[in-house]
Amino acid sequence: MRILLVEDEKKVADIIARGLKAERYAVDLSHDGQTGWEMADAYDYDLVILDLMLPGLNGTEILQKIRRKNQEVPILILTARDGMADKIKNFEGGADDYLTKPFAFAELMLRVKALLRRGPVNRSSVLRVADLEVDRLSQQVKRAGKKVELTAKEYSLLEYLATHPGRVFSRTMIIEHVWDQSFEGLTNIVDVYVRHLRAKVDDPYPTKLLRTVRGVGYSLSDEVDG
Amino acid sequence: MNTHSIRFRLVMWYAGLLTGIFLLLCALLYLNLRHFLENDLRESQARRARQIAQTLLVRVQQTGERYVASQTKDWYEPEINGRFIRITRADGETVYLSGAPKDGSFDPRQVPALTPSSQPEFSQKLKLPGGKTLLIAALNFKSSGHPAYLVEFGELLDPVETMLDHLFLQLALGLPIAVLVAVGGGYLLVRRALQPVEVITYKAERITQHSLSERLPEAHTGDELQRLSHSLNRMIARLDDAFQNSKRFVADASHELRTPLTILRGELENLSEDAQLNPEVRSRLGSVLEEIERLSRIVEQLFALSRLDAGEAQTEWTQFDLAELAKTTTEQMSLLAEDKGIAMTCQASQKVPVEGDRARLKQVVVNLLDNAIKYTPERGMIQLHVRGANGHAILEVADNGIGIPPDALPHIFERFYRVDQARANGSESAGLGLSIVKSICTAHGAEVEVQSTIGKGSRFRVKLPLLKN
Numbered sequence: 060m061r062i063l064l065v066e067d068e069k070k071v072a073d074i075i076a077r078g079l080k081a082e083r084y085a086v087d088l089s090h091d092g093q094t095g096w097e098m099a100d101a102y103d104y105d106l107v108i109l110d111l112m113l114p115g116l117n118g119t120e121i122l123q124k125i126r127r128k129n130q131e132v133p134i135l136i137l138t139a140r141d142g143m144a145d146k147i148k149n150f151e152g153g154a155d156d157y158l159t160k161p162f163a164f165a166e167l168m169l170r171v172k173a174l175l176r177r178g179p180v181n182r183s184s185v186l187r188v189a190d191l192e193v194d195r196l197s198q199q200v201k202r203a204g205k206k207v208e209l210t211a212k213e214y215s216l217l218e219y220l221a222t223h224p225g226r227v228f229s230r231t232m233i234i235e236h237v238w239d240q241s242f243e244g245l246t247n248i249v250d251v252y253v254r255h256l257r258a259k260v261d262d263p264y265p266t267k268l269l270r271t272v273r274g275v276g277y278s279l280s281d282e283v284d285g
Numbered sequence: 286m287n288t289h290s291i292r293f294r295l296v297m298w299y300a301g302l303l304t305g306i307f308l309l310l311c312a313l314l315y316l317n318l319r320h321f322l323e324n325d326l327r328e329s330q331a332r333r334a335r336q337i338a339q340t341l342l343v344r345v346q347q348t349g350e351r352y353v354a355s356q357t358k359d360w361y362e363p364e365i366n367g368r369f370i371r372i373t374r375a376d377g378e379t380v381y382l383s384g385a386p387k388d389g390s391f392d393p394r395q396v397p398a399l400t401p402s403s404q405p406e407f408s409q410k411l412k413l414p415g416g417k418t419l420l421i422a423a424l425n426f427k428s429s430g431h432p433a434y435l436v437e438f439g440e441l442l443d444p445v446e447t448m449l450d451h452l453f454l455q456l457a458l459g460l461p462i463a464v465l466v467a468v469g470g471g472y473l474l475v476r477r478a479l480q481p482v483e484v485i486t487y488k489a490e491r492i493t494q495h496s497l498s499e500r501l502p503e504a505h506t507g508d509e510l511q512r513l514s515h516s517l518n519r520m521i522a523r524l525d526d527a528f529q530n531s532k533r534f535v536a537d538a539s540h541e542l543r544t545p546l547t548i549l550r551g552e553l554e555n556l557s558e559d560a561q562l563n564p565e566v567r568s569r570l571g572s573v574l575e576e577i578e579r580l581s582r583i584v585e586q587l588f589a590l591s592r593l594d595a596g597e598a599q600t601e602w603t604q605f606d607l608a609e610l611a612k613t614t615t616e617q618m619s620l621l622a623e624d625k626g627i628a629m630t631c632q633a634s635q636k637v638p639v640e641g642d643r644a645r646l647k648q649v650v651v652n653l654l655d656n657a658i659k660y661t662p663e664r665g666m667i668q669l670h671v672r673g674a675n676g677h678a679i680l681e682v683a684d685n686g687i688g689i690p691p692d693a694l695p696h697i698f699e700r701f702y703r704v705d706q707a708r709a710n711g712s713e714s715a716g717l718g719l720s721i722v723k724s725i726c727t728a729h730g731a732e733v734e735v736q737s738t739i740g741k742g743s744r745f746r747v748k749l750p751l752l753k754n
Binding site for chain 2 (some may be wrong): 068070071074075077078112139159160161162163164165210212229230238239240241242243245247248251252254255272273274275
């Protein structure tokens with residue numbers, strides 16, 4: 060899997076490249092728009108991560124050029140501005156996903172994974188983490204074979220975390236997925252729901268699955284915390 | 286009619302001035318004419334009285350008084366000409382009195398004697414019993430050798446009066462008509478001249494911060510109005526520039542702040558994933574990450590505010606039911622209230638259709654409820670009430686929490702304002718939630734107001750235009 064990263068901020072580019080390499084992706088880096096476009100033109104990439112504000116060609120122009128070639132390659136836009144107009148313009152221009160800086164690194168990894176459709180994109184109707192079962196069809200949750208009663212929001216939250224066991228979800232991601240953008244800035248709502256979820260899913264059992272990663276977010280995992 | 290409008294005032298001034306000048310002219314004309322006609326009459330009578338004295342009375346010694354009387358009658362034919370002639374001797378004896386005029390307009394015998402005067406020539410107006418006025422020129426004729434005589438020559442002022450009455454009537458009728466015509470013409474002229482002002486006003490009303498690229502119409506008439514609209518247009522252009530600059534500034538600042546935040550966050554997240562990390566260090570890293578998240582959130586909110594103020598919030602306007610929005614939002618946030626043992630209810634029985642950016646207005650509800658939950662102690666109560674009344678959609682959030690002190694009330698919608706640090710009870714809020722509420726409301730043409738009593742609770746009310754079905 061080969062990823063093209065076009066990002067002029069060297070430090071941002073380094074962090075992203077490092078993270079992607081740690082996930083065993085091959086990463087080509089370009090620090091300006093012109094080279095970025097030439098590289099995208101010359102090689103077949105599995106994914107392009109594109110910053111919008113670039114010297115030379117800007118991200119939107121590269122996006123249009125790539126799409127004019129009718130390439131199927133998924134494109135993830137990184138941007139430091141999140142005006143609604145920008146977002147619409149780029150989605151119309153053929154972007155597959157959109158991430159606003161400053162983003163949680165965990166979130167970028169999740170989106171990259173989703174775009175590459177690699178690894179266990181769990182499409183089965185039952186998600187399993189240790190002895191926890193989440194049935195997406197009946198929206199039933201069982202822990203150690205016993206049914207757990209959850210409210211609709213608690214269920215959405217648990218299901219979302221269960222789609223990528225071991226992955227850390229930031230509060231922003233959880234809010235956007237389980238609630239909507241209107242709740243941004245209201246991060247304690249996630250904490251309250253996680254606490255209620257914990258009381259039902261974790262507290263009665265010796266193994267705790269819902270983990271808090273301080274400063275980052277939450278994850279569902281049976282790995283013993285190091 | 287607007288009595289303060291330039292059109293009204295201009296026409297009124299114009300009409301007043303015109304009426305004044307007309308009245309003055311008419312009065313002058315009338316009085317002058319009257320003076321001239323009376324004088325003329327008096328002159329001709331005096332001349333005739335002199336004729337009688339110099340041609341007849343001079344030789345009264347030779348001819349005798351009888352001859353004077355008959356000659357006077359022959360020459361002036363007073364009965365035919367409607368004249369009054371009387372010659373009186375100094376001892377009071379009447380030498381001659383003209384007969385009654387043929388038209389019977391007056392009776393000479395009823396004309397009273399004149400007030401004596403030492404002047405050689407004088408004139409008097411006499412009111413006759415019939416109401417008519419007789420203008421009499423009199424002459425004291427003295428000569429050595431015979432007694433003094435008083436010669437009176439008079440004529441009715443009637444023809445003069447009639448003529449003047451006629452003139453008065455014509456002026457009295459003509460003046461209002463002339464003024465009316467002038468005012469009407471003036472009104473039309475002023476209206477025509479001010480028509481561009483109406484157009485400019487109409488157009489200017491429609492230029493908002495979102496349509497600063499539009500300009501006012503400029504008529505190329507070369508007059509003051511063209512200069513005015515040109516100046517206004519240049520002012521709008523400068524405003525436009527200023528707005529564009531501030532928008533650009535926000536976009537640039539946004540980029541400049543976000544990039545270092547991204548780096549900080551990425552590096553620290555990377556570090557904290559290191560499994561070898563000592564738990565103490567990991568906890569400190571977590572604490573720094575929390576602060577970065579908070580900082581990012583403040584930056585987000587600030588930019589959201591700037592964008593709202595710059596008018597970029599109108600991208601996704603739809604029509605929707607505010608009551609339904611309030612109900613779902615209350616439901617979604619119910620756990621936050623429950624967590625503090627607060628009873629949160631939503632009353633929204635009928636549909637309340639409004640138009641706007643649904644996500645933004647939802648944020649208003651979220652922020653108001655969040656605020657209420659934050660400042661209401663455990664076991665408190667929060668009521669959300671949505672209704673339509675008098676063309677307005679009204680959304681009220683009332684709590685029985687700690688309330689807001691009166692001196693803080695005017696400031697609570699200001700950015701970063703906090704009633705006091707303790708009240709935020711360690712929450713992460715930066716004091717931007719209510720500013721965002723205010724900005725969203727302003728962008729929707731809505732009003733937001735607050736009433737609060739310390740210890741009793743607060744009531745926030747948002748008033749939006751109601752959509753007509």
